[in-house]
Amino acid sequence: MNNDLQGVVISGNSDGKWEARHLPSGRLVIGDTVDGAQGLMRDALGLTSSGTFDEPLTSDIFSGLSQAIALFLEGPVSNALAVHSGFARLDAFENGTAHIRLGGGCRGCPSSQITLFSGVRDKLQDRFGEDVIVDVTPSLD
Numbered sequence: 001m002n003n004d005l006q007g008v009v010i011s012g013n014s015d016g017k018w019e020a021r022h023l024p025s026g027r028l029v030i031g032d033t034v035d036g037a038q039g040l041m042r043d044a045l046g047l048t049s050s051g052t053f054d055e056p057l058t059s060d061i062f063s064g065l066s067q068a069i070a071l072f073l074e075g076p077v078s079n080a081l082a083v084h085s086g087f088a089r090l091d092a093f094e095n096g097t098a099h100i101r102l103g104g105g106c107r108g109c110p111s112s113q114i115t116l117f118s119g120v121r122d123k124l125q126d127r128f129g130e131d132v133i134v135d136v137t138p139s140l141d
Contacts, residue, residue: 004051006085007105008041010034024084025109045085045104055103058089066093069128073100077123081106081115088120089139096134098124113138 007024020041021028027044031037039049048054059070070090078087086106092099100120106112116136124133 004047004085005038005041005045006083008038008085010037022085022105024086024111025105025107027105027108046107047085047104053087053104055087055089058091062090062093065128065132066090069093069098069124069133072124072127073120077120080119080123084109086115091139096132098133098136099139100136101139 005020007022009021009023011019011021013019013030018031018034018037019028020031020037022041022045027041029037029040029044031040042049046053046055057070057074059067059074062070073088073090081087081102081104084105086102086104086109088106089101089103090098091101100116102109102112102116102120106115109115116138121133121136124136
C-alpha cells in the first residue's frame with residue numbers, strides 16, 4: 001500500500017475482488033485488482049495519482065490574519081490530519097469564527113465534528129488566542 005493512503009486496509013474477497021476500507025471514515029470501495037482498489041480509494045478521498053489532494057489551497061485568497069489562519073490550517077493542522085488522509089481549509093473568517101472545510105478522509109467521517117471542535121479549534125486557539133478564534137464552524141460543501 002502507498003503512503004498516501006493512510007488508514008486504508010486492502011484485503012481480498014472470496015469472489016476474487018479487492019476491498020479498500022478507510023478505517024477512520026468507514027468508506028469502502030471494491031476493485032478488480034489491488035491497484036484498482038487503491039485507485040478507487042484515492043478517488044474517494046480526493047487524492048491525485050501522485051498522492052496529493054486535488055483540493056486547492058485557500059491561503060492565496062486571504063490576507064492578514066485570515067491568511068495566517070489559512071496557512072496554519074494548510075500546514076500544521078493538515079499535516080496532523082494526514083494521518084487519516086485528511087486536510088483542512090479555511091473558507092472564511094469573520095467575527096472570530098473560522099469557517100473550515102475538512103476534506104479527504106475527514107469528509108463524511110463520523111468523527112469529523114469531534115476533530116473540528118476538539119482538535120482543530122483547540123490548535124487554532126493555542127496558536128492565535130481564544131480572543132481571536134472564538135469558534136469554528138464547518139463549511140458546507
